[in-house]
Amino acid sequence: MELSGGEILFASLKEEGVEFIFGYPGGAVLHIYDALYKQDEIKHILVRHEQGASHAADGYARATGKPGVCLVTSGPGATNVVTGLATAHMDSIPMVVITGQVHQDMIGTDAFQECDIIGISRPCVKHNFLVSSLEDLAPTIKKAFHIATTGRPGPVLIDIPKNLTAPEVRIPFVYPKEVELRSYNPVTGGHLGQVRKAIDQLVIAKRPVIYFGGGAVQGEASEQLTRLGHELGYPVTGTLMGLGAYPSTDDLFIGMLGMHGTYEANMAMHECDVLLAVGARFDDRVTGQLKTFCPHARVIHIDIDPASIAKNVAVDVPIVGDVGRVLTEMLACLAETNQRAESDELAAWWQQINVWRDVDSYAYDRKSDTIKPQRVIEVMYEVTKGEAYVTSDVGQHQMFAAQFYKFDKPRRWINSGGLGTMGFGLPAAFGVKMAFPDSDVAxxxxEGSIQMCIQELATCKQYNAPIKILNLNNGYLGMVRQWQEFNYESRYSSSYVDALPDFVKLAEAYGHVGIQIDKPADLEGAIREAFAQKDRLVFLDILTDTEENVYPMIEAGKGHHEMRLNPKRSEFI
Amino acid sequence: MRHTISILIENEAGALSRVAGLYSSRGYNIESLTVAPTDDASLSRMTIVTSGPEHVIEQITKQTNKLIEVVKVVDLTDTAHVTRELMLVKLQAVGAAREEVKRLADIFRGKIVDVTESSYVVEITGECTKLDAFLSAVGQSQILEVVRSGATGMARGEKSLKV
Structure with missing residues (x-):
């Protein structure tokens, strides 16, 4: 069967089991779009901005575990996905991004819509390819999917010059069955000796903590992680990226750790004597001041990426491997020994943790006559019974969502944790809804973040994606304002959003339902109504307390044990 | 401390820029970098001389290994090894200095590879420190131009870096 480059692309994507591609046409990909038109197996989603395509594909990937796929044109089409690539790269999300490139003869001539996307994207992709011949196209796509989805996952970009997709040039199509890269062989199972060493440390711990990150989600290690937690009975804390990999409603779960994590999780980190890190990378937002990080702990670190181990924090027992497999090996190893931590010691440790828990560091004023953002998330949690897919943008609302929505399953909490990309939430929610049309997606x-990719409301209309948008509208770029309050004597430099659009009318203009509420009494009814409208996108513009801060907080340069609690807490606790 | 890192990398377009880009984006030092294809034309061998504290060097080797096109990475500094660098120096050679430069080149086992009425080009190979020593011996006033290849190296003994 002889196919053109454009046809080879879709035949290859089909071989990879791709359902959707998120894209936007342009000159360099016209041949590809013509091939797209002539097939009906892969559904193309026309976004309104290429950045939206990249975040939608990313959201799809985070929710499904399958690679998200984008297709954009050369030049500005390609540069517009760079933020999406960097977002996915920081959070290790598998994506394959296809960019058109100008005709091979014109590369390097400053041709119309030419840019060196290989050079531009290099630092923010796992790998990229400039396809140099038609014969290379199918093998390159095979390699791209392999690289994106194995080892530590990440985005891979394929740049295809226009002449390689011309309809008149055809070659026999054979999709490679396997891929062999002598330079790329990610490890899978952990080193057994190291696994035993880890168990030896864990069973003699007096004040242990299990700390998991996004790797537990990406590595599909939820089940093993939960079993290990239960088997040992140790306190478990998770990062912003890991939430859901261990059930948040489990008694052993002591909440998120890090800058806006719980008091008990951070204090437990500070006092622990053995720390088991599972698919986490000791990010600065998690560790706080490194000099005072876990000063008493022996550290065991499981990660698929050797470069993540001992990058920021010295590790006593490094285990390189797929977290799911290593945890399985650990469970097997644990089953072979009767040795467990001294029950008295462990009970004393839990007693201490419960004292910290009683501080109730997330407490907020429930009697306020303004809508508290925390309450919005709590109500949404109740209304959706904790089952929704929740995406977020970046800022205070993101922290409130992470603090108050108790995720019990992995892949339900979808946010840009590493890069912190405002504008991520709406297109990501759209991507999730495409994958799970029957689930609640919020x-x-x-009001700051939503305007960065607001144009995707049109995409939601076109493809009927009835997601629910909860816009925590406080008129400020809240997290910026909070830092300015704490560190710049409340000089609110450019953190006030003047001239906001009428979000209700805006939602309606795009063909959706818009509802504004400003009274706590209306909150629950509005959220119930929004989620009851199964076939409509509902934009809830919720006017919240303008100067609420996210507490507790580890400020810059401070350690886990130096958390700033809400100064007004005595008034409502 | 100074480290000499040997890298075996797929001989593909853009492979060098991936390595160079990694060093610049993560703020690693490059004192010198050499690269050329090996006896196997599909592979290039790269030698990077870098410096930094031990934990940074560990990150450098790990991050370099993470690049998809990198086949192998070895920190030569960990074992006995040989490094060599090639230098061409154009020197002023008039009057008494003509004989003196010739003598110095002999002492350093250099070769004069170009001669004019007023200049020599001297070729010298050796450890980087030897080349430094030659330059200071002839003195700044005599030097017209210097070009150095950067160091290349390999481990001593039977151990070899290949696929």
Whole structure:
């Protein structure tokens, strides 16, 4: 069967089991779009901005575990996905992004819509390819999917010059069955000796903590992680990226750790004597001041990426491997020994943790006559019974969502944790809804973030994606304002959003339902109504307390044990 | 401390820029970098001389290994090894200095590879420190131009870096 480059692309994507591609046409990909038109197996989603395509594909990937796929044109089409690539790269999300490139003869001539996307994207992709011949196209696509989805996942970009997709040039199509890369062989199972060493440390711990990150989600290690937690009975804390990999409603779960994590999780980190890190990368937002990080702990670190181990924090027992497999090996190893931590010691440790728990560090004023953003998330949690897919943008609303929505399953909490990309939430929610049309999908956002990719409301209309948008509208770029309050004597430099659009009318203009509420009494009814409208996108513009801060907080340069609690807490606790 | 890192990398377009880009984006030092294809034309061998504290060097080797096109990475500094660098120096050679430069080149086992009435080009190979020593011996006033290849190296003994 002889196919053109454009046809080879779709035949290859089909071989990879791709359902959707998120894209936007342009000159360099016209041949590809013509091939797209002539097939009906892969559904193309026309976004309104290429950045939206990249975040939608990313959201799809985070929710499904399958690689998200984008297709954009050369030049500005390609540069517009760079933010999406960097977002996915920081959070290790598998994506394959296809960019058109100018005709091979014109590369390097400053041709119309030419840019060196290989050079531009290099630092923010796992790998990229400039396809140099038609014969290379199918093998390159095979390699791209392989690289994106194995080892530590990440985005891979394929740049295809226009002449390689011309309809008149055809070659026999054979999709490679396997891929062999002598330079790329990610490890899978952990080193057994190291696994035993880890168990030896864990069973003699007096004040242990299990700390998991996004790797537990990406590595599909939820079940093993939960079993290990239960088997040992140790306190478990998770990062912003890991939430859901261990059930948040489990008694052993002591909440998120890090800058806006719980008091008990951070204090437990500070006092622990053995720390088991599972698919986490000791990010600065998690560790706080490194000099005072876990000063008493022996550290065991499981990660698929050797470069993540001992990058920021010295590790006593490194285990390189797929977290799911390593945890399985650990469970097997644990089953072979009767040795467990001294029950008295462990009980004393839990007693201490419960004292910290009683501080109730997330407490907020429930009697306020303004809508508290925390309450919005709590109500949404109740209404959706904790089963929704929740995406967020970046800022205070993101932290409130992470603190108050108790995720019990992995892949339900979808946010840009590493890069912190405002504008991520709406297109990501759209991507999730495409994958799970029958599930509740909510986008928790703010009036600042939502305007960064607001145009995707049109995409939601076109493809009937009835997501629910909860816009926590406080009129400020809240997290910026909070830092300015704490560190710049409340000089609110450009953190006030003047001239906001009428979000209700805006939602309606795009063909959706818009509802504004400003009274706590209306909150529950409005959220119930929004989620009851199964076939409509509902934009809830929720006017919240303008100067609420996210507490507790580890400020810059401070350690886990130096958390700033809400100064007004005595008034409502 | 100074480290000499040997890298075996797929001989593909853009492979060098991936390595160079990694060093610049993560703020690693490059004192010198050499690269050329090996006896196997599909592979290039790269030698990077870098410096930094031990934990940074560990990150450098790990991050370099993470690049998809990198086949193998070895920190030569960990074992006995040989490094060599090639230098061409154009020197002023008039009057008494003509004989003196010739003598110095002999002492350093250099070769004069170009001669004019007023200049020599001297070729010298050796450890980087030897080349430094030659330059200071002839003195700044005599030097017209210097070009150095950067160091290349390999481990001593039977151990070899290949696929």
């Amino acid at each position: 986008c928790v956002t703010g």
